Amino acid sequence: MYPLPIPVNAKSQRIAYMLGTALIVALWLAPLAAIVMTSVRPHEDISLGNLWGWPSKFVMAENYADVFARSKMLRYFLNSAMITAPSVLFVCMLSLCAGYVLSRFKFPGNTALFAIFVAGNFLPAQILMIPVRDLMIRLGVYDTYLALIIFHVAFQTGFATLFMRNFIAALPDELFDAARSEGASPQQILWHIVLPLVRPGLAALSILLFTFIWNDYFWALVLSVDDSVKPVTAGLASLKGEFAAEWNLISAGTIVVALPPVIMFLLMQRHFIVGLTQGAVKG
Template sequence: MYPRPIPKTARGLRAAYMTLVVAILLLWLAPLFAIMLTSVRAASDIATGNLWGWPTAFGLVDNYVGVFTQTPMARFFVNSLLITVPSVVFVLALSTLAGFVLSKFTFRGSMVLFAIFIGGNFLPAQIMMIPVRDLMVKLGLYDTTWALIIFHTAFQTGFATLFMRNFIAARPKELFDAARAEGASPAQILMHVVVPLVRPALAALAILLFTFIWNDYFWAVVLTISDSVKPVTADLANLRGQYVSAWNTISAATVIVAVPPVIMFFLMQRHFIAGLTMGAVKG
């Protein structure tokens, strides 16, 4: 059930609606605006407590350059990429395979297996902290990038499989029947029928997964200790000093950390739109 559109004749109601939308939007954007404004302030503004007013002096270049010259942010960026990119690739591959099998093949226990994938999404991550940490210690993977890659792959595959299974199940059954009639094997159907059809789903899922994994802080702290392994989210917490914090540098680092997911979105947007406009059935 969709909300009814507001009639054009109800000018008062439309004006109240637009006012409410603008107010909520400003409230939502206020913290982001404050961070971006603080990231260009000079240190003198921070020292005098000018956090919300217009900057009296700008330190745009000094703040953003200082993120990489005064902190080891570049190394943590590389760590985040080494963790996020393989995790996204592994999850996309596993969820596409699992989603294809669970949507197009019927076998004993298939619904139980699908329920397990779904049930994993309802487990709070915090209750798995000690078991996962102990498992990584026993496997000798604790405080390595592989610990985070394996965990994120396992933890995100449940949601991704649910996403892909429902998307593949909604594809026309006639396409798969025609492929089988032509003698295509399940692997050929997957590569030549399923993958081209699910490109929009893969693009959307890749954006979500990249954002989830890149912004993860909890498991970055639980499964890593040394700075040579920690991702960029853990480094942001380390930028705060015990007595004095350079909030202009921290804000600049926060803005920089938010850039890769935005770039990921614009890179995948073209494939997302192209996949949506592809026609799979003629007639």
């Protein structure tokens, strides 16, 4: 199931492994490097086809300043924050409660209910486009923050419940037996025992959810039209010119949009690693 370790004396195999790893990393980083380099090029370089060569001059300050000057980027950032923050909060709350019930309470239909949560992760989001759009129109929330929040909460709760259910199931049974013997109610056990112990898992889940929701592009286009609602991923389209796309500005805007998830991961990296390695693998 796992690859065998390379023997210390097998130098040729080690060299081939290192070269193969370096090649894969280079191929993976090449598009990112191209975007970064394009974000500091002048528009003339792109018009002349200089996409991979060294820029004729660096205009980093001008390009990144134009991203905010030529578009409502600050407004789009605010929109994304207004959508992402409550979505992450609600998904974490729902998945914590659902995971607690599914992992610690045995009742008829427990497995079937859990299977429904898991099955939703295998449903392609694209086939839901028309039904979800029609539903939001009937609810009167189309082209509002609430439409995107409702969808993200509904769509992400399945994965989050799977994650939290496995995490809570890994907690020692003795903790719950001792709490019940002391007369603690299920709500007290959830608040005073489960919640403190699963904080690393919630931190890891929050980072994943933040990244998924912040980077969503498809549903940002389907459920938002007005600039006062569009998140940053959909707002990047405003950087396209009427007759030609200024790819240097689009690349700079892409880097700006990608910074919040990266910064959040770096700030919470320790909690993320602990949350993924503690208990989240027990079925």
